[in-house]
Amino acid sequence: MGDLARLLKESWSLVEEHQDKVAGYFYARMFLSHPDLRDLFPVHMDVQRARLLNAIVTSVQTLEDPERFGEYLRALGRDHRKFHVEPEHYEVVGGALIEAMRAFAGEQWSIEYDQAWADAYAVIASKMLAGAEADENPPYWYAEVVAHERRAKDIAVFTVLPMQPLEYRAGQYLSIECSKYQPRLWRTYSPANAPRRDNTIDFHVRAVGAGWVSSALVRRLQVGDMIKVAAPMGSMTLDRRSTRDAVFVAGGTGLAPIKSLLEELTRYNRTRWVHVFFGARTREDLYDLADLNRLAARYPWLSVVTACSDDPTFPGEQGEISDVVARYGPWQEHDFFVSGAGGMVRSTLKKLAELQVPSVRIKYDSFNE
Ligand SMILES: Cc1cc2nc3c(=O)[nH]c(=O)nc-3n(C[C@H](O)[C@H](O)[C@H](O)COP(=O)(O)OP(=O)(O)OC[C@H]3O[C@@H](n4cnc5c(N)ncnc54)[C@H](O)[C@@H]3O)c2cc1C
Numbered sequence: 001m002g003d004l005a006r007l008l009k010e011s012w013s014l015v016e017e018h019q020d021k022v023a024g025y026f027y028a029r030m031f032l033s034h035p036d037l038r039d040l041f042p043v044h045m046d047v048q049r050a051r052l053l054n055a056i057v058t059s060v061q062t063l064e065d066p067e068r069f070g071e072y073l074r075a076l077g078r079d080h081r082k083f084h085v086e087p088e089h090y091e092v093v094g095g096a097l098i099e100a101m102r103a104f105a106g107e108q109w110s111i112e113y114d115q116a117w118a119d120a121y122a123v124i125a126s127k128m129l130a131g132a133e134a135d136e137n138p139p140y141w142y143a144e145v146v147a148h149e150r151r152a153k154d155i156a157v158f159t160v161l162p163m164q165p166l167e168y169r170a171g172q173y174l175s176i177e178c179s180k181y182q183p184r185l186w187r188t189y190s191p192a193n194a195p196r197r198d199n200t201i202d203f204h205v206r207a208v209g210a211g212w213v214s215s216a217l218v219r220r221l222q223v224g225d226m227i228k229v230a231a232p233m234g235s236m237t238l239d240r241r242s243t244r245d246a247v248f249v250a251g252g253t254g255l256a257p258i259k260s261l262l263e264e265l266t267r268y269n270r271t272r273w274v275h276v277f278f279g280a281r282t283r284e285d286l287y288d289l290a291d292l293n294r295l296a297a298r299y300p301w302l303s304v305v306t307a308c309s310d311d312p313t314f315p316g317e318q319g320e321i322s323d324v325v326a327r328y329g330p331w332q333e334h335d336f337f338v339s340g341a342g343g344m345v346r347s348t349l350k351k352l353a354e355l356q357v358p359s360v361r362i363k364y365d366s367f368n369e
């Protein structure tokens with residue numbers, strides 16, 4: 001371990017157990033010295049009080065070699081423009097961070113630790129700033145809701161029209177702020193269509209438990225409302241050069257990016273067999289089956305298998321979608337795309353490893369990781 005990394009880890013261990021208090025102090029320090037910064041953060045700070053602090057500490061500590069993470073940091077800097085972060089804010093945040101740690105570490109804190117954090121933070125901030133500066137796109141796009149349909153108790157499918165063209169690739173995700181109902185809270189959602197000429201984008205959203213943004217998008221959003229959409233991210237995209245057959249595994253609204261990838265394939269595929277496995281707890285949650293079946297009827301290379309884990313009379317497959325995938329196959333020669341909630345993605349990856357599918361052929365997006 002390098003000297004800098006050792007100093008960062010050593011000093012963080014002095015305050016780690018008081019993380020929550022360090023976060024409280026960090027924000028208080030920052031908002032006292034710069035009250036205008038309060039407006040950048042969500043209304044209910046208790047919800048995600050430690051989000052930024054944790055994010056910075058993790059970045060600083062895990063990025064022992066910032067050069068290796070250059071692209072990630074530039075993208076993070078570009079993305080921070082959606083929070084209205086300006087270059088001069090970086091110094092304020094860095095200062096508050098070090099002061100907060102110093103305040104809780106007590107006498108064991110040393111000037112060496114100050115220097116280590118200042119150095120590491122400066123390198124990271126400079127890469128984020130370079131990313132922000134180089135980006136020619138707007139920090140976010142306003143988009144009008146042009147259709148909104150409840151497909152199940154907790155699921156909505158809606159369409160937005162960005163006010164300016166927004167480029168993304170099928171399989172990527174965007175972040176959304178549901179400005180009217182949950183200002184300043186951003187969450188990521190995957191377009192459910194390949195880019196269209198008319199620029200409209202479909203989203204499939206499931207309201208999770210007490211989820212702030214998903215509940216608003218499902219239960220409150222209406223046609224005519226404006227949302228904000230920012231920066232496409234993610235690499236679960238198609239490799240046009242691949243000639244392998246493909247398997248798409250979707251759990252619930254994890255279908256969104258899979259549908260987007262399928263739509264892209266319908267534009268050029270003539271040679272690859274494509275299998276979609278779509279699973280949910282009950283048949284009501286297979287909210288987009290009619291459309292999937294329409295695609296399967298139209299494209300002879302496409303087959304769709306559906307499964308319910310909690311609906312004993314469902315006429316399709318029974319069980320977790322990862323187990324269902326394993327019943328078909330063999331799969332060693334296929335490209336895989338997996339998308340859904342954390343548990344579903346984890347168990348599918350585990351199953352694929354048991355089936356000896358090489359990990360380089362698997363792309364995935366996990367909703368809660
Ligand atoms: C790459 C990516 C793409 C995504 N694409 C989609 C998409 O297309 N459609 C979609 O519906 N969602 C998608 N998500 C999930 C989405 O970003 C939010 O995490 C989700 O909507 C919850 O946000 P929230 O503000 O409502 O909940 P929060 O207020 O953030 O969380 C509230 C509570 O719910 C819990 N929770 C959060 N997420 C889940 C979950 N998935 N299952 C169970 N409990 C949860 C939290 O732990 C917390 O306790 C995607 C996530 C990622 C990372």
Ligand code: HEM
Nearest residue numbers: 040041042048051052055056059083085089090093124125
């Ligand atoms: C080294 C510097 C920084 C790093 C590594 C960093 C990292 C992060 C990360 C990873 C997130 C979570 C992203 C997400 O949820 O989409 C985040 C959120 C955020 N960051 Fe930063 N950040 C840095 C500097 C700053 C600065 C200078 C500001 C200006 C005040 C800032 C303001 C925010 C805000 C407002 C959020 C959203 C917080 C929330 O939702 O609670 N960040 N940051």
